[in-house]
Amino acid sequence: MDIIVVFLIICGLVFFTGGAVGILRFPDFYSRLHPAGKLDTGGALLMMVALALFNLHHFSLATVLTGLKIILIVVFVFLSSPTAIHGIVDAGVRAGLGPWTRGEKRR
Amino acid sequence: MDNFFLFSGLYLSFLMVLSLYRAVIGPTVLDRLIGANAIGSKTTVLLVLIGLMFHRVDMFVDIALAYAMLNFIAVLAASRYFQKRKGLFGE
């Protein structure tokens, strides 16, 4: 059980690392949204599942309820993250910010 | 196991500092918004980790849920607000 939890948490940390480094490295605002939207969601999913599993070590009603709450957070993140990303993209497009194309210098 | 949680929490804080760089430096307002959103989504996980460290997950999970909702609403409101602003380029 512990091995699964450690493995999932390390995978989640790798995803989060990719998200942070991607936000720093990508050339413009639209492509920065890709790691921010996807890798953070995936990392949150993996780490939350790992924490819910670890929480179920001492099996009782309270821990089951807490695990359900953690799953509820995951569902909420999965619903809200694409919507937030879409809101930011929409703001950028309406302000007339063009996408970065190959050959330009990074912004 | 507690040590493992402690170090993953520290590592998450380090990643939050990296995102904070983008939130401070970012050339446009929306870049800063992306950095703030990334910090928020990491904080949600970090709160549950802190709860596991203090053996009070049942309390910290509620805080994490509220923080996730707050982060979502803050990003939506800020992006709607900056939609009508000029000066997204020069800044």
Next chain:
Amino acid sequence: MPATTNTRENTILHEPGQGSDPGVTPSTRKRARAFLPYAITFILLFSLWIVLSGKFDPFHLSLGLISCVMVTLFSKDLIFPEPGTEGSLRTWVCFIRYVPWLLYQIFMANLHVLYLTFHPRMMDLIDPRIFRFQSRLKGDLPLVTFANSITLTPGTITVYVSIDGTFTVHALDKSSRESLPGEMERRIARAFGEE
């Protein structure tokens, strides 16, 4: 679809006249079917209350019961916006069957973006572009599901969705640009019965 729901509503409206004579099983079945969205909404809300409160003494349970009944009566169209119940029910079942495939796709998308992020010559690999395509999906729920799925999967972000199904998508590189609309649209069309 709208015609059938209208007739059903009419029969339900005229039911008090017919319901007096004994042995009318179809009308009772129709009444049960009209009652079904209330029941499902109530069960969902009450389970949410139990999970969030975590107390099982009679005082808190009765408080939750009262507030859930009130919210169910106020907003019966919260989860099932249209009166066609069994169609919505089948939609939800199909949607739950669609979720595991979406999780697998999200995992692959994460690996793809991770590879791009840590690649040393990342600036040569990516080729961001905004393009648009026409989808054949109709209805609000399939369009929203498709848009959110696009945002969550390989290197693509939905910029704008018009009401007739024209998607404007920002794609990170060439391979993710060519993957739309493909497998995902077919799966969503099958899940919502628009094949």
